[in-house]
Amino acid sequence: MSKIKVLLAEDEASLGMIVRESLESRDFIVDHAENGEQALDLYKTNQPDILVLDVMMPKKDGFTLAKEIRESNKNIPIIFLTAKSQTSDVLEGFNLGGNDYLKKPFSMEELIVRIKALLNRIELKTNLELIKIGNYIFNFTKQTLEFENLKENLTHREAELLFHLQQNKNQVLDRTFILNKLWGNDDFFNARSMDVFISKLRKKLKKDENIQILNIRGFGYKLIC
Known part of the structure; x- marks a missing residue:
């Protein structure tokens, strides 16, 4: 079974490092970007299986990044990381094509469960007839x-x-x-x-x-x- 490729976009360097190392220790392949523009470049270059995007990032925020990616790829799973908890923020994320969100602080176990659940759902449905x-x-x-x-x-x-x-x-x-x-x-x-x-x-x-x-x-x- 091939390893899961994760694109992590998180501008808080210490948190990004912790998440990356935790995922890699569990056999994921992780690209870490510290701003939205860098994340978009890594997405185009490395073709990840799933995106984990912080909402508040410099140069390009997570919502803007997700909207741009959704224009060319409607199926890649997207999880938003956010400190925001207002209903309007959550709805905006889903309306832009997000599949899930995690409120900070979160546990690595919860993130991993959600990554695998999303990928399993996508895999089950990719061969559906009309x-x-x-x-x-x-x-x-x-x-x-x-x-x-x-x-x-x-x-x-x-x-x-x-x-x-x-x-x-x-x-x-x-x-x-x-x-x-x-x-x-x-x-x-x-x-x-x-x-x-x-x-x-x-x-x-x-x-x-x-x-x-x-x-x-x-x-x-x-x-x-």
Whole structure:
């Protein structure tokens, strides 16, 4: 099995060194950048498997870096490291294509678990066929929804959520289960975030009147199609 290549972008030198050495001691290959511009150069040169990006960095912040990378690569997993805890900051990270976030300070064990979980999810889904949802065609790998030759791009978070709704269509998708699986825990901020993403998916699926995403209060959501 090939080693996992991690691009770590962290401007705090001591923290960056600790994370890099900890990951390398567990058989990861790590490139460490201390600013966003250096991270972008390393990304283009070394083709990592996953990105771990500090939000606040000089020259180019983590959100800007993620947005630029997502323009050419919609599938590479991105974990944000942040001292911010406001809902708006978390939502911005997910809207820009982030898959997960860790609040500082964090444990190395938690970071490693999240890295492996994200890579496992990507690997399981890369060979999926096109999925029909009502009159829509959903391509998880390319993160697109197509309706009568009109194609719309999804964020990675939207694609993940829609995939799980579709896998459980006409059944209740447990709210706690999906929060823990996609967001890492079921706290208030993550629950608010998921509600926002459900609303976005409803809008993107509204061209087919036979598709509904129902809120089953106290339990979760149900995709009917």
